[in-house]
Amino acid sequence: MKLYSTTGAPNPRRVRIFLAEKDIDVPIQELSIMEAEHKTEEYRKISPSSRVPALVLDDGTVILESVAICRYFELLNPDPALFGKTELEQAIVEMQSRRMEMELMMSVAGTFRHTHPAFSELENQIPEFGNAQKKIAEKRLNLLNKELEDQEFIAGSNYSIADITALCAIDFCVPARIEISEDYEHLQRWIKAVKSRPSSEIM
Numbered sequence: 258m259k260l261y262s263t264t265g266a267p268n269p270r271r272v273r274i275f276l277a278e279k280d281i282d283v284p285i286q287e288l289s290i291m292e293a294e295h296k297t298e299e300y301r302k303i304s305p306s307s308r309v310p311a312l313v314l315d316d317g318t319v320i321l322e323s324v325a326i327c328r329y330f331e332l333l334n335p336d337p338a339l340f341g342k343t344e345l346e347q348a349i350v351e352m353q354s355r356r357m358e359m360e361l362m363m364s365v366a367g368t369f370r371h372t373h374p375a376f377s378e379l380e381n382q383i384p385e386f387g388n389a390q391k392k393i394a395e396k397r398l399n400l401l402n403k404e405l406e407d408q409e410f411i412a413g414s415n416y417s418i419a420d421i422t423a424l425c426a427i428d429f430c431v432p433a434r435i436e437i438s439e440d441y442e443h444l445q446r447w448i449k450a451v452k453s454r455p456s457s458e459i460m
């Protein structure tokens with residue numbers, strides 16, 4: 258089994274944090290996005306859209322998509338449960354995980370991809386789109402601050418994949434040049450809590 262990953266990129270980071278939380282060791286093949294190592298013909302056979310992460314199993318089966326990879330490891334190693342335990346918990350985690358991915362991660366990534374000079378070679382940049390994504394991300398952070406007023410973690414009282422996705426999106430606000438207000442007291446409390454976990458040091 259091998260996990261193709263890029264240090265500093267938010268999606269592979271989600272998988273590596275997830276693995277650390279479960280104490281699972283998987284051999285990593287590092288690929289540099291900036292050096293376009295994910296665009297080689299060889300890697301395209303694994304990931305036709307040239308994206309990381311990718312998990313290749315011993316029989317050659319490829320699993321793409323961070324959440325699909327995490328779900329595979331959750332089924333193999335159910336404890337600690339990061340996708341919820343009961344039916345209701347699982348539904349809430351799924352809901353929040355999708356919201357964090359589609360509403361926060363995508364808008365932060367869209368801001369970076371379409372506005373950062375470092376990504377101009379890799380993306381057909383549309384700055385207006387990037388700026389619109391930035392506004393969406395800022396609005397979502399504001400809403401997340403409010404949502405965290407009544408709950409410890411994003412999907413309730415337990416840490417989950419939704420927290421991992423949100424943490425990776427929020428840390429990526431730095432390169433995306435999106436500011437997170439110090440006035441967001443509930444969000445700042447949550448950031449402090451998730452960053453106190455050793456897994457958050459994985460980049």
Ligand SMILES: N[C@@H](CCC(=O)N[C@@H](CS)C(=O)NCC(=O)O)C(=O)O
Nearest residue numbers: 266267268307308309310322323379
């Ligand atoms: N939905 C995919 C997104 C994967 C993705 O966009 N990965 C980024 C790194 S965070 C990538 O490979 N970017 C390379 C590129 O855009 O050329 C997932 O969750 O795995």
